Structure formats: structure tokens, C-alpha cells
Amino acid sequence: xxxxxxxxxxxxxxxxxxxxxxxxxxxxxxxxxxxxxxxxxxxxxxxxxxxxxxxxxxxxxxxxxxxxxxxxxxxxxxxxxxxxxxxxxxxxxxxxxxxxxxxxxxxxxxxxxxxxxxxxxxxxx
Numbered sequence: 001x002x003x004x005x006x007x008x009x010x011x012x013x014x015x016x017x018x019x020x021x022x023x024x025x026x027x028x029x030x031x032x033x034x035x036x037x038x039x040x041x042x043x044x045x046x047x048x049x050x051x052x053x054x055x056x057x058x059x060x061x062x063x064x065x066x067x068x069x070x071x072x073x074x075x076x077x078x079x080x081x082x083x084x085x086x087x088x089x090x091x092x093x094x095x096x097x098x099x100x101x102x103x104x105x106x107x108x109x110x111x112x113x114x115x116x117x118x119x120x121x122x123x124x125x
Contacts, residue, residue, distance in 0.1 A: 042095035065110045092120025
């Protein structure tokens with residue numbers, strides 16, 4: 001079952017800023033956390049930047065994520081980009097890190113749960 005946010009993204013064509021019932025845009029990020037005051041915000045794209053995803057089996061994936069797409073379960077075979085773990089760790093020390101994807105949260109959240117081993121990512125969009 002899709003979240004209300006995912007349903008809204010689908011209704012809006014998967015793009016744009018989510019709007020409230022009053023017609024005002026929702027903020028994309030919460031107020032800045034005290035630990036990030038004075039830091040710049042680094043926004044990274046998930047797909048093809050941090051990871052490469054295959055729906056077909058591949059040899060030696062870094063991890064496999066089951067995802068429900070249109071009421072059918074599919075395995076997503078994930079390859080992390082070389083050096084991504086250390087990159088995220090270092091960027092998390094320097095920036096407020098935000099990871100963006102145009103994909104649905106039902107896919108992106110499990111991938112990020114596996115990928116963000118140092119809890120370096122502050123927000124997921």
C-alpha cells in the first residue's frame with residue numbers, strides 16, 4: 001500500500017513540490033537541526049549516482065531489496081558505487097546530506113536503509 005505522500009507524487013506526475021489542501025507548498029525539509037547550523041546542504045541523487053539498480057539478477061550484488069510494484073513483488077539487485085560508503089561518511093561530517101530520488105519511497109527507503117551505514121544522511125526526498 002502506498003503512503004499518502006507517494007500517492008500525491010503519482011497524482012502530480014511524480015514531479016513538483018507537494019502541495020497542501022490549502023494550495024500552499026509543503027516544505028521539502030524540516031527546520032535545520034542545531035548540529036547542521038552553519039553547514040551547507042548537499043543534495044545527492046540516489047539512482048545512478050550512489051547506486052546502480054538492476055531488476056534482473058546480476059552476479060555479486062551488494063544487496064537485494066524486495067519491492068512491490070503494481071501488486072507484484074520484484075527483487076532489486078543493488079550495486080553500490082565504488083567508495084560510496086566512505087564518501088557518505090565524509091560528506092556527513094561536512095554537510096547536511098539530503099538524498100533525493102524520483103522513485104517511490106517503497107523502493108528508496110529500503111535501499112537507503114542498506115546504504116546509509118554511518119547514518120550520514122539527514123533527509124530523504
